[in-house]
Amino acid sequence: MRAPRPARVGMVVGQLTTGGAEGQLWHVARGVDPQRFTPIVYCLSPQVRPMGERLQAAGVPLHVTPHGGWRRVGWLRRRLAADGIDLVHSWLYIANAVTWAATIGAPARPLLTSARNCKMQGRLSRLANTLAFRASQGIVANSRDVAAYIERHYRAPAARIQVVYNGVDVERFRPLQPVPRTPAGPIVSIGRLVDQKNHALFLDAAARLVQTLPDARFIIVGDGPLRSRLEAQARDRSIADRVTFTGERLDVDELLRGAALFWLTSRWEGMPNVVLEALASGVPVVAADVGGVRELIRAGIDGFVVRPDDAHAFVEPSLALLTDATRWARCAAAARQRAEAFATPRMVDAMAAVYAHALGLGSC
Numbered sequence: 001m002r003a004p005r006p007a008r009v010g011m012v013v014g015q016l017t018t019g020g021a022e023g024q025l026w027h028v029a030r031g032v033d034p035q036r037f038t039p040i041v042y043c044l045s046p047q048v049r050p051m052g053e054r055l056q057a058a059g060v061p062l063h064v065t066p067h068g069g070w071r072r073v074g075w076l077r078r079r080l081a082a083d084g085i086d087l088v089h090s091w092l093y094i095a096n097a098v099t100w101a102a103t104i105g106a107p108a109r110p111l112l113t114s115a116r117n118c119k120m121q122g123r124l125s126r127l128a129n130t131l132a133f134r135a136s137q138g139i140v141a142n143s144r145d146v147a148a149y150i151e152r153h154y155r156a157p158a159a160r161i162q163v164v165y166n167g168v169d170v171e172r173f174r175p176l177q178p179v180p181r182t183p184a185g186p187i188v189s190i191g192r193l194v195d196q197k198n199h200a201l202f203l204d205a206a207a208r209l210v211q212t213l214p215d216a217r218f219i220i221v222g223d224g225p226l227r228s229r230l231e232a233q234a235r236d237r238s239i240a241d242r243v244t245f246t247g248e249r250l251d252v253d254e255l256l257r258g259a260a261l262f263w264l265t266s267r268w269e270g271m272p273n274v275v276l277e278a279l280a281s282g283v284p285v286v287a288a289d290v291g292g293v294r295e296l297i298r299a300g301i302d303g304f305v306v307r308p309d310d311a312h313a314f315v316e317p318s319l320a321l322l323t324d325a326t327r328w329a330r331c332a333a334a335a336r337q338r339a340e341a342f343a344t345p346r347m348v349d350a351m352a353a354v355y356a357h358a359l360g361l362g363s364c
Contacts, residue, residue: 005038006034006035006036006037006038007036007037007038007086007087007355007359007361008037008038008040008083008084008085008086008087009032009037009038009039009040009085009086009087009088009089009355010040010041010042010079010080010083010085010087010088010089011025011028011029011039011040011041011042011089011091012041012042012044012076012088012089012090012091012095012098012099013025013041013042013043013044013090013091013092013095014043014044014045014091014092014094014095015043015044015045015047015048016041016043016047016048016049016050016051016052016055016062017047017048017049017050017051018050018051018248019051020116020166020270020271020272020273020274021091021092021114021116022051023051023273024142024166024167024273024347025041025051025091026051026054026055026058027167027169027344027347027348028347028348028351029041029055029058029060030055030058030059030060031344031345031348032348032351032352032355033352036352036356036361037352037355039060039061040060040061040062040063040083040085041055041060041061041062041063042062042063042064042065042076042079042080043062043063043064043065044065044072044076044094044095044098045064045065045068046064048062048064050250052064061083063079063083070098070101072098073098073101073102074102076098076099076102077102077103077106080102080103080106080109081106081107085109086109086110086359087109087110087112087355087358087359088103088109088110088111088112089112089113089114089140089355090111090112090113090114090132091114091116092114092116093115093119093121093125093129094125095114096113096114096128096129096132096133097125097128097129097132099111099113099132100113100128100131100132100135100136101128103135110137110138110358110359111132111135111136111137112136112137112138112139112140112354112355112358113129113132113133113136113138113139113140114139114140114141114142115133115139115140115141115142115146115147115149115150115154115156115270116141116142116146116270116271117146117268117269117270117291118145118146118149118268118269118270118290118291119196119268120153126153126154129154130154130155130156133150133154133155133156133157133160134155134156134157136160137160137358138160138161138162138354138357138358139156139157139160139161139162140161140162140163140164140351140354141161141162141163141164141270142163142164142165142166142270142271142292143163143165143270143271143291143292143295144163144292144295145270145291145292145294145295146270146271146291146292147161147163162354164347164350164351164354165271165292165295165342165347165350166271166273166276166342166347167276167342167343167344167345167346167347167348168273168276168277168279168280168339168342168343168344169280169343169344170280170339170340170343170344172253173253173256173276173277173280173281173339174253174257174280174281174282174336175257175281175282175332175336176257176258176282179282179329179332179333180329180332181325181329182325182328182329183260183261183321183322183325183328183332184260185217185258185259185260186216186217186218186219186244186258186259186260187206187209187216187217187218187219187259187260187261187262187263187318188218188219188220188221188255188256188259188261188262188263188278188283189202189218189219189220189221189222189262189263189264189265190221190222190252190255190256190262190274190277191221191222191266191274192222192223192224193220193222193223193224193225193226193227193230194224194225194226195226195267196266196267196268197222197265197266197267198265198266198267198288198309199220199226199230199265200226200230200233201265201309201310201311201314202218202220202263202265203230203233203234203237203239203243204237204311205263205265205311205312205314205315205318206218206237206239206242206243207237207238207239208311208312208315209314209315209318209319210239210242212315212319213319213322213323216242216322217242217243217244218239218242218243218244219243219244219246219255219259220243220244220245220246221246221247221248221249221252221255222246222247222248223247223248227245230245231245252277253277253281256277256278256281256283257281257282259278259281259283260283260321260322260328261283261284261285261286261318261321261322262274262275262278262283262284262285262286262287263285263286263287263314263318264285264286264287264288264293265288265314266288266290266291266308267288267290267308267309268290268291269290269291269292269293270291270292271291271292271295271296272287272291272292272293272296275287275293275296275297276296276339276342278335279296279297279302279303279335279336279338279339280335280336280339280340281335281336282332282333282335282336283332283335284302284303284304284321284328284331284332284335285297285302285303285304285335286303286304286306286314286317286318287303287304287305287306288305288306288307288308288309289305289306289307289308290308293305296338296342297338298334298338301331301334301338302331302334302335302337302338303331303335304317
């Protein structure tokens with residue numbers, strides 16, 4: 001008797017640039033058991049570097065829409081049908097809206113939607129996502145906080161929400177060997193230079209910290225529309241010689257291995273991958289209490305969770321670690337241990353279980 005073919009999973013995403021959701025999609029697409037699932041990725045914009053190239057290098061089929069706006073709905077509907085997709089999984093709010101619209105009236109196939117941050121959308125997107133969540137067989141959230149958020153703001157059916165935490169590549173992100181005895185490196189931030197990441201707060205906290213630790217150094221990794229404004233702020237606060245703006249980098253693992261601390265100053269998040277990457281690198285984290293941060297960091301053990309939008313709140317625990325080498329080393333070791341609980345294979349297995357459940361192939 002001929003064995004059934006692997007289930008074809010259509011994975012829909014808005015873009016394939018450097019980003020948290022895009023990285024998680026790549027891990028799932030290349031990591032699921034090919035005997036059970038064949039992933040096919042559909043990108044709703046021409047922005048496909050670098051993750052699109054990585055997907056294709058891993059042998060994952062990729063289709064990129066030639067259209068913009070709502071014309072993408074018809075394109076996606078036709079592609080899903082042509083490829084014989086058995087299950088479709090949209091990965092972000094825009095993808096949820098387009099994918100839901102593309103499946104209306106189409107042959108029955110399970111629809112999975114996603115929620116990966118706590119950002120409120122515009123009215124049309126909010127309505128479309130509310131309807132998409134209601135039409136979904138399952139909704140994948142990457143933290144309990146995000147799950148609660150979409151229940152409140154999108155009336156997402158709680159019984160259909162399944163939390164699959166982000167995974168981190170603990171082989172790529174790892175501490176220096178031998179582990180440093182003292183916190184000699186810079187304080188690092190990684191993220192696009194946009195309002196969400198609140199790098200202005202990072203610089204404010206940096207200026208306060210150097211008043212006590214004049215040798216402290218800082219690195220901001222990423223690029224974006226606020227770069228010139230942030231560079232001007234560093235000059236105005238007389239710390240331009242202490243702060244390095246690197247732009248986008250592909251070697252963030254190497255940068256993190258040399259860091260003393262990682263600061264996350266965001267205004268909102270879902271489940272920030274950069275926190276997992278810092279923890280895996282053996283770097284203690286001081287993070288604003290946003291999104292699922294509290295689900296990652298054990299306060300006082302592998303880092304600290306502090307009040308959002310409060311520069312002083314970042315300074316106090318940072319001083320406690322940077323001036324106590326023994327405490328810092330203990331925190332760094334605990335950070336690495338914590339990250340191992342979020343290793344990528346665990347995330348991939350959890351997502352595969354969601355797919356199997358939606359397809360009726362087994363319990364989730």
